Amino acid sequence: MTALERVERALERLGPDPWNAFLHVEAEGARTRARRAPEGPLHGVVVSVKDNLAVRGMPMTCASRHLQGYVAPYTATVVERLEAAGAIVLGKTNLDEFACGSSGESSAFGPTLNPRDPSRVAGGSSSGAGASVAAGVVDLAVGSDTGGSVRAPGSFCGVAALKPSPGLVSRYGLSDLAMSLEAPAPMARTVGGLTRLMQVMAGPDPRDSLTAAASPFVPHQGELSLQGLRIGVPEAFFEGVEEATARPVRAALARLEAKGATLVGVELPSLRFALSAYYLLNYAEFASAMQRFDGTRYGYRGEGKGLEEAQAESRAVFGPEVKRRILLGTYVTSRDRREAWYGKALAAKQAVASDFQRVFEQVDVLAGPTMPFRAFRLGERVADPLAMYASDVLTVSANLAGVPAGTVPLRVEGLPVGFQVMGPRGSDARLLALMGHVEALSGVAP
């Protein structure tokens, strides 16, 4: 199949986009790029890009009314690398507004519907990325993960996803939610697809100093032996998890054990603080990052007497979750409250990182469910922010600890269930190799 034929197939499968997966489709542009796509490891592969990553000449809204009509003047490093490797960007995918959400429902342009069951959420914040892969429109997608934003849609839509180690993938061109916790992240139908994407996306970038020490991503050589592999299973990963999710995850663990892996019960006491610490840090960093969206240089410019009033009017178009986080971030970083809230959250983050470091001296990886439940119905949690935040309870610890984490869809009847693995920082290739075993033993992909 030629590159152009692949683009036509993707457009045909997308049709009128019944899932609201895309905010912008560049049909003619994709055809043009397909005719000129360079030879490379991703030659002719059609990809989608989350709309919080810049692609020169394409709209970049971050799913916010504030940025409606804004066109990116430059291209994110990860997208530059994909295009240089021959991939063709079909368009920009839907997300929670400024990536603030766990379900894909806070987009100013409407929620993303789950292709497995359109009455249910796709998971967020990379909702459109997950849906674009699950619907078979694209093989590969680029999202971003701050506290589970590719793993949640991966689990809910039945797609594989990886949150890479910090510093492995450049953040240049990513509109930040909480820069200390996040990175662009791959999603794919198969673990093999994730590996292909990582080979292209990862590596040092002078425009993101965190990647200075990064090496090019090299896949695990040969087959990873399960014989003697120590898999840590914290019982806390199963607390409050619905039975329909826990059962297939425990069955997948048993299959790994039958192939020679050793399951080890481990304790991570700091997990009880993880969700609170994650959100407090998220609020603080987000409120700071959002100061630039005041209508002065770009974005919606409101009417008002004087600069301050005009800025406040310009920011009035943000959605409720964005406003909530900006106000909370302002609260927890104000002078008199900073130590009591932001300082404590930093201490909790350090405790989580220390716990993970200690546990990875005892085991090679950690495993459990990705999400505590399967995709919920649209609107079910949107009015209760704490219920929404609780969705992230199993994913945020990897971002706080600064370790890689991936999800693999399991073979189940009905709604998809994700199996999550976490490894020490820098063990991304090994983690993907293990995810390949899970996929072969218990997964949906060939």
Add this chain to the structure above:
Amino acid sequence: MTLTPEEVARLSRLARLKLGEAEAAALRSDLTAILAKFEEVSGAAATAPSSPESPTLALREDVPAPAPPEEVEGIVAAFPRRKDRAVDVPRSLP
């Protein structure tokens, strides 16, 4: 803990967010519930190892205020093209 309407109004001024009356009331309720839940993080300090990251920054009062005139003069002076106290930048809005 319960946030007062005055505290929410002050936060919105600091954050440069214009809120309607009903919106501010709803947000006050949400913020109070969220902070009550996340107070549990205070227990983490006892278990956390000492960290060189511990913040000890000195911060000014959280009061919106215009920039000092000398700071404005310094910024204007640094621009390659300027006219009086105005600077010339490429057009970014239509």
